[in-house]
Amino acid sequence: MITTRRSPRQLIEGEGALAAVGPLAAQLGSCALMIVDPAISQQPVYGRITAGLDAAGVEHATFTGVRPEVPIELVAQAAEVAQQHQPQALVAVGGGSVIDLAKAVGAVVTHGGEPRDYYGENQVPGPILPLIAVPTTAGTGSEVTPVAVVSDPDRALKVGMSSVHLVPAFSVCDPAMTHGCPPAVTAHAGIDAVCHAVEAYTATVRPVGWREVVEGVSIGKNPVSDRYAREALQELIPNLPRVVEDGDDHVARAAVMRGATAAGISFGHAGVGGPHALQYPLGAATKTPHGLGVGLLLPYVLTANRPAVDLELEELAACVGVDGDDPADAFISMIVELLERIGVPTGLQDIGVERSSLRGLAELAAGVTRLLRNDRGDTSVDGLERVLDAAWQGDRRVLT
Numbered sequence: 483m484i485t486t487r488r489s490p491r492q493l494i495e496g497e498g499a500l501a502a503v504g505p506l507a508a509q510l511g512s513c514a515l516m517i518v519d520p521a522i523s524q525q526p527v528y529g530r531i532t533a534g535l536d537a538a539g540v541e542h543a544t545f546t547g548v549r550p551e552v553p554i555e556l557v558a559q560a561a562e563v564a565q566q567h568q569p570q571a572l573v574a575v576g577g578g579s580v581i582d583l584a585k586a587v588g589a590v591v592t593h594g595g596e597p598r599d600y601y602g603e604n605q606v607p608g609p610i611l612p613l614i615a616v617p618t619t620a621g622t623g624s625e626v627t628p629v630a631v632v633s634d635p636d637r638a639l640k641v642g643m644s645s646v647h648l649v650p651a652f653s654v655c656d657p658a659m660t661h662g663c664p665p666a667v668t669a670h671a672g673i674d675a676v677c678h679a680v681e682a683y684t685a686t687v688r689p690v691g692w693r694e695v696v697e698g699v700s701i702g703k704n705p706v707s708d709r710y711a712r713e714a715l716q717e718l719i720p721n722l723p724r725v726v727e728d729g730d731d732h733v734a735r736a737a738v739m740r741g742a743t744a745a746g747i748s749f750g751h752a753g754v755g756g757p758h759a760l761q762y763p764l765g766a767a768t769k770t771p772h773g774l775g776v777g778l779l780l781p782y783v784l785t786a787n788r789p790a791v792d793l794e795l796e797e798l799a800a801c802v803g804v805d806g807d808d809p810a811d812a813f814i815s816m817i818v819e820l821l822e823r824i825g826v827p828t829g830l831q832d833i834g835v836e837r838s839s840l841r842g843l844a845e846l847a848a849g850v851t852r853l854l855r856n857d858r859g860d861t862s863v864d865g866l867e868r869v870l871d872a873a874w875q876g877d878r879r880v881l882t
């Protein structure tokens with residue numbers, strides 16, 4: 483069996499790490515383009531990054547016109563700023579939306595064309611302008627993944643590009659960047675990371691040879707993704723409720739950030755499954771945050787996928803210290819309690835979904851085969867509609 487590991491050239495984690503940004507940028511050249519979340523650009527913590535770049539002698543231009551979910555026209559706007567300044571590096575300071583935008587900008591600035599030229603797996607022809615990722619949310623794992631997700635008005639659903647060339651060159655994960663995250667952003671980003679780890683751990687095992695790891699990106703459940711999924715959940719499960727309830731709990735903030743990055747490494751190899759596939763059309767229809775959607779769906783997909791995923795759920799239950807007569811069910815119940823505690827709604831009714839729309843949503847989700855090949859449940863339109871209907875009712879027991 484072949485395995486693979488993909489990661490930034492250097493990943494620097496922990497309180498104080500952001501002092502590394504200036505010196506790392508200086509290693510890459512004398513001019514950097516900063517792509518910055520507007521919610522961050524006014525915070526003192528951002529001033530520490532720009533001061534570090536100044537001290538390292540790195541000139542910097544700034545693009546702050548970022549919006550969540552990455553509308554595709556932003557790529558051309560930011561690429562134009564890059565053309566004016568000819569930077570040798572990109573520095574993304576923000577949540578998943580900002581880091582994903584920077585990845586798409588890197589692809590376009592380096593290889594020309596438009597973002598749509600790079601949709602799908604392995605369409606980026608070679609290395610891109612080096613990217614330093616500085617996440618300000620603890621969730622998506624984009625700082626370590628080979629993935630960027632954007633919104634294209636020509637497509638009903640969000641679209642992904644995945645390529646090893648989109649793994650950032652350097653990632654600087656300083657939990658101080660997340661200290662100002664409001665509770666809802668903290669909850670939604672954090673539960674997204676929980677989903678990444680659980681979906682990767684319960685993904686399909688596929689035969690993998692050198693061709694799959696070179697010509698493909700997501701390879702299904704594997705020993706590397708398993709190890710990081712376990713590590714991620716050990717950090718996330720006890721600490722996510724703490725950071726939602728008390729954003730000043732810096733010890734828990736650091737743990738959640740480590741967990742989110744580990745979950746990113748996990749799914750960056752395995753890929754994600756049902757909850758993410760269903761969230762594509764659901765997110766487009768409801769405009770709800772990505773993490774809220776995947777988190778809401780997770781218990782329903784796991785319940786529907788039993789007994790195929792029982793062994794993995796039992797292993798995860800043991801890993802996070804959950805037990806019961808039926809450990810797989812106890813693990814799902816623990817996730818349900820976690821969702822409740824961090825304020826994720828229980829049912830699709832609660833986020834304004836009409837029951838009559840479920841069939842159409844299932845039909846759209848059934849087309850997301852890139853993710854559904856990782857799902858061990860019934861991924862037919864009927865099967866997906868059944869999961870959505872249970873989620874609509876807010877009752878996972880109807881699936882048992």
Ligand SMILES: NC(=O)c1ccc[n+]([C@@H]2O[C@H](COP(=O)([O-])OP(=O)(O)OC[C@H]3O[C@@H](n4cnc5c(N)ncnc54)[C@H](O)[C@@H]3O)[C@@H](O)[C@H]2O)c1
Pocket residue numbers: 519520521522549550551552576577578579580582618619621622623624627628629630631659660661662663664667670671674772773
């Ligand atoms: N590339 C990947 O591997 C990957 C994985 C999962 C999700 N995603 C994508 O990432 C996006 C979601 O990213 P996200 O959850 O990090 O949220 P986000 O980047 O969309 O940000 C959400 C909101 O939080 C604000 N914000 C961010 N950091 C803040 C801080 N420190 N203080 C105050 N406000 C802050 C932003 O301004 C924004 O309004 C989606 O587009 C999703 O599809 C990408």
Ligand SMILES: [Fe+2]
Pocket residue numbers: 622674678758772776
């Ligand atoms: Fe996600």
